[in-house]
Amino acid sequence: MRAVVLTGERTVAIENVPDPELTGPDGVVVRVEHTAICGSDLHLYHGDIEATGVRLGHEFIGTVAEAGPEVRTLRVGDRVLVSGLIGCGHCDACASGDPVLCRNGGLTIFGTTPGLPGGQAEAVAVPLADTFALPIPESIDDEQAVLLTDILPTGFLAAQRAAISPGSTVAVIGLGPVGILALQCAQLFGPARVLALDPVPDRLERAAALGAEPINASNGGGPAGVLDATAGRGADAVIEAVGLDQTIADAIVCAATGATISIVGVNLSMTLPFPMAAALLKNVTVRMTVAAIPSTWRALVALLASGRLRPEGIFTHHLGLSAAADAYRIFDRHEDGVLKVLLDPTT
Ligand SMILES: NC(=O)c1ccc[n+]([C@@H]2O[C@H](COP(=O)([O-])OP(=O)(O)OC[C@H]3O[C@@H](n4cnc5c(N)ncnc54)[C@H](O)[C@@H]3O)[C@@H](O)[C@H]2O)c1
Ligand SMILES: [Zn+2]
Numbered sequence: 001m002r003a004v005v006l007t008g009e010r011t012v013a014i015e016n017v018p019d020p021e022l023t024g025p026d027g028v029v030v031r032v033e034h035t036a037i038c039g040s041d042l043h044l045y046h047g048d049i050e051a052t053g054v055r056l057g058h059e060f061i062g063t064v065a066e067a068g069p070e071v072r073t074l075r076v077g078d079r080v081l082v083s084g085l086i087g088c089g090h091c092d093a094c095a096s097g098d099p100v101l102c103r104n105g106g107l108t109i110f111g112t113t114p115g116l117p118g119g120q121a122e123a124v125a126v127p128l129a130d131t132f133a134l135p136i137p138e139s140i141d142d143e144q145a146v147l148l149t150d151i152l153p154t155g156f157l158a159a160q161r162a163a164i165s166p167g168s169t170v171a172v173i174g175l176g177p178v179g180i181l182a183l184q185c186a187q188l189f190g191p192a193r194v195l196a197l198d199p200v201p202d203r204l205e206r207a208a209a210l211g212a213e214p215i216n217a218s219n220g221g222g223p224a225g226v227l228d229a230t231a232g233r234g235a236d237a238v239i240e241a242v243g244l245d246q247t248i249a250d251a252i253v254c255a256a257t258g259a260t261i262s263i264v265g266v267n268l269s270m271t272l273p274f275p276m277a278a279a280l281l282k283n284v285t286v287r288m289t290v291a292a293i294p295s296t297w298r299a300l301v302a303l304l305a306s307g308r309l310r311p312e313g314i315f316t317h318h319l320g321l322s323a324a325a326d327a328y329r330i331f332d333r334h335e336d337g338v339l340k341v342l343l344d345p346t347t
């Protein structure tokens, strides 16, 4: 079958690889129907983590083509969405839908952790399917289902852990797909204002159309914009959805005294410069989150079904898997008004 393989820094290729096989009696093989590229794939693409040869992709949905004898909740032919992260599947954390806190140190990521090939492929083997795959509810469309595999849970938990009170002011730093979804989820908690920071004009326009106040973050202007907009006070809750050293420092500057800062941007530095004095003197609370994806599905499916949450138009580009090299370049360089790319493995 064909799969997207990381072949070097900023290069991916479609390679013919062996068909996936069941990982064990609790696993399924999923024939992939849609698969997305994530900002987290870019950390591999940029070479921040050495992963040459990895089969990429942790956001995918498809149809069960084969099921192990111990799988109870899924049958061949079921359409499923799969958590991009999985754990041991057996501990209390995994049972509660939080593989990040897996007691057996079992957190693994499709298309990132060696030994767990990714979903930017025609098919993928999914271990522990009863815990980490969900039959796609009828009320959910395909694009929403793909969002439920990673970035909608991430945006939701980013907002939930930002401790937003009704009437407060929220700042969202970074308006990529994760930041845009975090912005929409922040609005569920009743803030009076959402300030939205990014250097890319079309992303600022999208945030404004969603009811946020856009602040152009070009040339380091983001934090000054937040302080201007709040008479020097800063935001009560700050969501960081970029992951750069600079934007993590910016989050502290943007925070009001007593604020909560919720970081979901991935930063792999072991020596991050951190504006400690400002953080300390403001008594901020800093929370960091890798998303406990399955734990959010019940609430998010209900919010999507009721229309209270409408993550529309996130996928701006629909390309065939064979165009993966172009798709990665477009997404990485923010070309052509892209927000997020969906790949079709059949073409
Ligand atoms: N914690 C989790 O569970 C989780 C899950 C998925 C993704 N992520 C991470 O979230 C981050 C965002 O992912 P994405 O898919 O939206 O990626 P993306 O690259 O599309 O978005 C990043 C955005 O940050 C903006 N940006 C760059 N510099 C900025 C600045 N100085 N001020 C404000 N904005 C700035 C970019 O213009 C872009 O819009 C990545 O680091 C990704 O790894 C985390
Ligand atoms: Zn992702």
Ligand SMILES: [Zn+2]
Pocket (backbone or CB within 6 Å): 087, 088, 089, 090, 091, 092, 093, 094, 095, 099, 101, 102, 103, 104, 105, 106
């Ligand atoms: Zn576990």
